[in-house]
Amino acid sequence: MFIQIPGMKGDFLFYSKQQTMKNTIYFTVLTCLAFLSCQKKDVDGFDSKNLNITISKPVEAQMFKKGDTIFIKGNIAYISQLHGYSIKLSNKETKESYLDKEEHLHDSSFEINSFWVDTLSKNADLLLEITVEADHDGHEQTKNISLISKP
Amino acid sequence: MHLFSRALLLLAALSSAPKADACDVCGTSASNPSLGLLPQFSKNFAGIQFQYSSAESKHPSLFTGKPDEESHQTYATTLLWGRYHIARRFQIAGILPYINNVNAETAQTTNSEGLGDATLMVNYSFPLKEGKKEKQLLLAGAGLKLPTGKYTGASNAERNGLPNVQTGSGSWDILMNINYTCKKAKWGYNLDLTGILTRPNKQQYKFGNRLNTNAVIFYTTGSKSFKIIPQAGLRCEYALHDYDNYSKRWLNEKTGGTMGFASIGTQLLFKSYGIKANLHLPFYQNYAAGYVHSNPRYEGGFFILF
Numbered sequence: 001m002f003i004q005i006p007g008m009k010g011d012f013l014f015y016s017k018q019q020t021m022k023n024t025i026y027f028t029v030l031t032c033l034a035f036l037s038c039q040k041k042d043v044d045g046f047d048s049k050n051l052n053i054t055i056s057k058p059v060e061a062q063m064f065k066k067g068d069t070i071f072i073k074g075n076i077a078y079i080s081q082l083h084g085y086s087i088k089l090s091n092k093e094t095k096e097s098y099l100d101k102e103e104h105l106h107d108s109s110f111e112i113n114s115f116w117v118d119t120l121s122k123n124a125d126l127l128l129e130i131t132v133e134a135d136h137d138g139h140e141q142t143k144n145i146s147l148i149s150k151p
Numbered sequence: 152m153h154l155f156s157r158a159l160l161l162l163a164a165l166s167s168a169p170k171a172d173a174c175d176v177c178g179t180s181a182s183n184p185s186l187g188l189l190p191q192f193s194k195n196f197a198g199i200q201f202q203y204s205s206a207e208s209k210h211p212s213l214f215t216g217k218p219d220e221e222s223h224q225t226y227a228t229t230l231l232w233g234r235y236h237i238a239r240r241f242q243i244a245g246i247l248p249y250i251n252n253v254n255a256e257t258a259q260t261t262n263s264e265g266l267g268d269a270t271l272m273v274n275y276s277f278p279l280k281e282g283k284k285e286k287q288l289l290l291a292g293a294g295l296k297l298p299t300g301k302y303t304g305a306s307n308a309e310r311n312g313l314p315n316v317q318t319g320s321g322s323w324d325i326l327m328n329i330n331y332t333c334k335k336a337k338w339g340y341n342l343d344l345t346g347i348l349t350r351p352n353k354q355q356y357k358f359g360n361r362l363n364t365n366a367v368i369f370y371t372t373g374s375k376s377f378k379i380i381p382q383a384g385l386r387c388e389y390a391l392h393d394y395d396n397y398s399k400r401w402l403n404e405k406t407g408g409t410m411g412f413a414s415i416g417t418q419l420l421f422k423s424y425g426i427k428a429n430l431h432l433p434f435y436q437n438y439a440a441g442y443v444h445s446n447p448r449y450e451g452g453f454f455i456l457f
Binding site: 024027028031032034035036037039040041042080081083084086102104106108131133136138140 | 210211213214215217291327329344346347348359360361362389391392394395396399400401402405
C-alpha cells in the first residue's frame with residue numbers, strides 16, 4: 001500500500017522523492033519479513049515409532065471378580081506435543097461400555113492413573129483401550145489389553 | 152491516530168480471541184478491531200472506546216466417535232486511550248483496555264473479565280510538503296504491549312480459560328506501524344500497515360505475529376465547529392500460527408489465518424468533542440484452519456481533543 005506514496009504529489013521536504021520511495025519500500029518489506037517469517041516446528045508430521053504407551057496395570061489377561069477395583073496405570077511419551085488420551089473399558093462381545101474417560105492435555109508425556117470397580121454379575125471378556133491423540137488431524141495410537149471378569 | 156488503532160489491535164489481538172473447546176482449534180479471529188480514522192492530528196486527545204465482536208467455531212472432536220465441538224465467543228472491550236505530543240513531531244499514545252470475554256460451549260461457559268494488556272507507542276510524523284488543496288501525513292511508530300492483563304496458562308485450557316479468551320497474553324510484544332493519510336478538499340484516504348511481533352510468555356505460549364492493513368476513504372462535511380466524516384474501507388488481518396510451547400517449537404497449526412473486512416463508519420465532531428461509530432463486516436475468512444467464523448464487529452467511542 002505504501003508503495004503508492006512516492007507516486008503522489010508532495011514529497012518529503014527533507015528527502016528526495018527517490019530516497020523517500022526507497023525508505024518506504026525498505027521499511028515495508030522489512031516489516032513484513034520480520035513479522036511474517038517462516039515458523040519452525042519441532043517435528044513434521046506424526047512419527048508413530050516414537051510414541052510409546054506403557055501400561056503397568058492391569059496386565060494382559062488379568063482376571064477380576066465382582067467388587068474388585070481395576071487400577072489403570074501407565075505412561076505415555078512422545079518426542080513432541082501430544083493432545084490427549086482416552087481410556088475405554090468395554091465388553092468385547094456386547095460392546096457395552098463400562099468406562100469412557102477422556103483427557104485433553106498438552107504435553108509430551110502423560111501419567112495415566114484411573115480405576116474402575118467391577119460390578120459385573122456375569123462372566124465377561126473385557127477390552128481396555130488406551131488411545132493417544134497426537135494431533136487434531138486424526139493421528140492416534142491405541143494400546144489394547146484384554147481382561148476377564150468372573151464374578 | 153491510526154497508529155493507535157494498530158496498537159489497539161495488537162492489544163486486542165493478544166488479549167482476546169476466539170477459541171474452541173478443544174483448545175487447539177482457535178484463533179484471534181474476533182480480535183483486532185480498529186479504532187478507525189481519527190482527525191486533528193495536531194491535537195492531543197483522550198477518549199473511551201467500546202468494541203464488541205463475536206465468533207463461532209465448530210470442529211471435529213479430538214476423540215474419535217465423539218460429536219463435533221461447538222463454541223461461541225463474545226468479546227466486549229472498553230478502552231481508555233489517548234495521544235499526547237511530547238515534541239513537534241513526536242507523540243506518545245497509550246491504550247488501557249478492560250475486557251469481558253465469554254466462551255460458551257456445550258458443557259460450560261467461561262467468563263474472562265478484567266484489565267487487559269496496556270499498550271504504549273511512540274509515533275513520529277515525517278515532514279511532508281503540503282499544498283493548498285492537498286494535505287498529507289505520514290506517521291511511523293513503534294511501541295510495546297505490556298502484560299498487564301491476566302493470563303492463566305494454556306495447559307489447563309478447558310478449565311481455566313482458553314488462551315485467546317483470556318484478558319491478557321502474558322507477553323511483552325512489539326508493535327510497528329506506518330500510516331499515511333492524504334486529504335484533498337473534502338475527500339481523503341488513509342493507508343495503514345501494522346505489524347505485531349509477539350514474544351512467548353512465561354508459560355511459553357506464543358501468539359502468532361500479526362500483520363494488519365487498512366485502507367479507508369473518508370469525506371468531510373459540515374461547518375468549522377461541527378463536522379461529519381463518513382468513511383468506508385477495507386481491512387485485512389493476517390496472523391501466523393500460535394505456539395503452544397515456543398521453547399519446544401510446538402506449533403499450533405489450528406490457529407492463525409487471514410480475514411478480510413469491509414468497514415463503514417462515521418465521526419461527528421463538535422468543537423473539541425467527537426463521537427464515532429464503525430461497523431466491520433467480514434467478507435473473507437480463512438482462520439483457525441477454517442473452523443472459526445467471525446461475525447461483524449461493532450465499535451463506538453467518544454473523545455475529547457485538547
